[in-house]
Amino acid sequence: MECASGGTWGTAGTDGVLEWDANTEPDLERYDLFKGEFWADEEEPGGGVWVFHHVDYIPAAATSHLIASTPDGDRYRFAVVAVDKWGNTLATDLEDVSWVEVEELPAG
DSSP: OEEEETTEEEEOSSSEEEEEOOOOOTTEEEEEEEEEEEEEOTTSTTOEEEEEEEEEEEETTOOEEEEOOOOTTOEEEEEEEEEETTSOOSOSSGGGSOOEEEEOOOOO
16 A cells, blocks of 8 residues: 655555655755654544654655554554754644555555
């Protein structure tokens, strides 16, 4: 399965690959990778919230990243955010960035 959102693609599988369009700004320093995990509300069926956290710094020359294997059927969201040499980014609120959602598929 492939998903696309705002120039970012994710491929589900035993190990997934996250890919994105390169940022062309001359002062690009790196990309920050964020992961969102769904925390289900056990008292409300289907309810819950997405919790986001920073997981990796990625070099400016990269346009892909290998995502470690996760349990089958788990859903995750990923975002790749460009950061310039001064630490500036357009992602002031993680709710507003483009996320790609991937559900792990069974191996085989």
